[in-house]
Amino acid sequence: MKPAIAAAYETPYERHSSRTTSQVLCDAFVGVLERAGIDAAQVDGLGVSSFTLQPDHVIDLAWRLGLTVRWLMQDPLGGASGINLVQHATRAVEAGDATCIVLLAGDAMDRGALKTVNDNYNAAAHDHLAPLQNADPNALFAMLTTRHSRVTGLNERDYAQIPLAQRRWAATNPGAAYRSPMSIDDYLAGRMVSTPLRQFDCVPVVTGAAALVVNTSANGVRVTAIEAAYNVDHQDGDGLPTGLATVREKFWNRAGFGPADVDVVGVYDDYPVMVLAQLADLGLITDLERFLHVDLARRHRPVNTSGGQLSAGQAGAAGGLHFLVEAVNQLQGRRGDGQVPAARRAVVSGYGMVLYRFGSCANVIALESPDG
Amino acid sequence: MDECAGCGRLLFPARLRCPNCGNREFRRVRLTIGIVEEITTRPGAAYAIATVRSRGVAVIARVPTTAKPGDEVRLTSDPQDGDAAFVR
Numbered sequence A: 001m002k003p004a005i006a007a008a009y010e011t012p013y014e015r016h017s018s019r020t021t022s023q024v025l026c027d028a029f030v031g032v033l034e035r036a037g038i039d040a041a042q043v044d045g046l047g048v049s050s051f052t053l054q055p056d057h058v059i060d061l062a063w064r065l066g067l068t069v070r071w072l073m074q075d076p077l078g079g080a081s082g083i084n085l086v087q088h089a090t091r092a093v094e095a096g097d098a099t100c101i102v103l104l105a106g107d108a109m110d111r112g113a114l115k116t117v118n119d120n121y122n123a124a125a126h127d128h129l130a131p132l133q134n135a136d137p138n139a140l141f142a143m144l145t146t147r148h149s150r151v152t153g154l155n156e157r158d159y160a161q162i163p164l165a166q167r168r169w170a171a172t173n174p175g176a177a178y179r180s181p182m183s184i185d186d187y188l189a190g191r192m193v194s195t196p197l198r199q200f201d202c203v204p205v206v207t208g209a210a211a212l213v214v215n216t217s218a219n220g221v222r223v224t225a226i227e228a229a230y231n232v233d234h235q236d237g238d239g240l241p242t243g244l245a246t247v248r249e250k251f252w253n254r255a256g257f258g259p260a261d262v263d264v265v266g267v268y269d270d271y272p273v274m275v276l277a278q279l280a281d282l283g284l285i286t287d288l289e290r291f292l293h294v295d296l297a298r299r300h301r302p303v304n305t306s307g308g309q310l311s312a313g314q315a316g317a318a319g320g321l322h323f324l325v326e327a328v329n330q331l332q333g334r335r336g337d338g339q340v341p342a343a344r345r346a347v348v349s350g351y352g353m354v355l356y357r358f359g360s361c362a363n364v365i366a367l368e369s370p371d372g
Numbered sequence B: 001m002d003e004c005a006g007c008g009r010l011l012f013p014a015r016l017r018c019p020n021c022g023n024r025e026f027r028r029v030r031l032t033i034g035i036v037e038e039i040t041t042r043p044g045a046a047y048a049i050a051t052v053r054s055r056g057v058a059v060i061a062r063v064p065t066t067a068k069p070g071d072e073v074r075l076t077s078d079p080q081d082g083d084a085a086f087v088r
Helices: A021-036 A058-065 A078-095 A111-119 A123-132 A137-152 A161-170 A184-189 A244-255 A272-281 A288-295 A308-312 A316-331
Strands: A004-010 A045-049 A071-074 A101-107 A192-194 A208-215 A222-230 A264-267 A345-354 A359-368 B002-004 B026-028 B033-040 B047-054 B057-064 B072-076
Touching: A004 A021, A004 A222, A004 A316, A021 A058, A021 A101, A021 A208, A045 A058, A045 A078, A045 A316, A058 A071, A071 A078, A078 A101, A078 A208, A078 A222, A078 A316, A078 A345, A078 A359, A101 A316, A111 A123, A111 A316, A123 B057, A137 A192, A137 A272, A137 B033, A137 B047, A161 A184, A161 A272, A161 A288, A161 A308, A208 A316, A222 A244, A244 A272, A244 A345, A244 A359, A264 A272, A264 A316, A272 A288, A272 A345, A272 A359, A308 A316, A316 A345, A316 A359, B033 B057, B047 B072, B057 B072
Parallel strands: A045 A071, A045 A101, A264 A345
Antiparallel strands: A004 A208, A101 A208, A222 A359, A345 A359, B002 B026, B033 B047, B033 B072, B047 B057
């Protein structure tokens, strides 16, 4: 059976929410079924990614959602989780192991919950980073930005173009945490977080969840390629490039279209520098300065059209599905004021899982609307 | 830091198998000096965070806020030693 993504849904992203992790995951579950026009009784597979679901696991979630299923998956890969879940779910549907899979990702997050997640991210973070105080992802990606800047010659006003462009898109996303217009002066007035990163280079922490339905719908969004690259350098390099550079050629060969044919791009944006790194690794940009100051401003290359996590917010593991939800909504013409005209083809990349100094996981997916 | 008993590769944090030769035996070696590569500071913090390279291996360390890229720093595992680069 040919797998497809029938529908995508995301709850509003809220700061200082009273909702729990399982409540927002349920909100996303109900929302995506309604959008797909599917009854819960048809669901025979469930996948979830969440940092704060414990002590529950995916089977507890199935039970509490009232589901009897024959396929389950729980994914811990953060910013790479969404594409990893879709990779496995599409294969499961293709193989006949399930016919209708709901994929969920989300967290109830605040500053306290985020610090707990960061300090206990893995043994290396717990043993070697947490004891230093402040050696959190903000500090690690601040130093990565400094390395990138040294190689590329970009300055703070160049990097600022990413959060500024995404904020313009966020105005069209009613679920985004930050929607008000932001000027370069507003950006530069943001408090210094960890030099050279300022407030608006870091994602606002929010509560929310995202969901996809993977089934065999003829009208669904088709997946034409998925490639992944995990632990490509054993943390020995400088964190630039990402693993995407190692799979670029294979990915475009399988996608059935090339960088020039892509209408919408979603790139995991834990920090602005990583947006540039992934786009460059995928061959989607060649001239960084031109991209930042011309293409982004004129929307020649629509990137992170939801506002991305930098404006919409990071609801923990929901960030791994966030860009897939946006891409599917764009390809289904559901993006209202933020709709990219005649969007047919999308590329989304995932990135994350800092082992010690930088992210170790990268993956990328090519999506096509059913009328190609 | 761990030194692979098979190929001599230095590894930090510790691994279960050497990614270079697959060996599972390691010798503990003590590194005492490194060079600051990048540094990041945050307002009001008593210390900065730095990438420090020692014998080719990059480690994340807590350093004095006065440290600069290119500085040679002493490495310590003692959090009370505020003048050195503290690596846990």
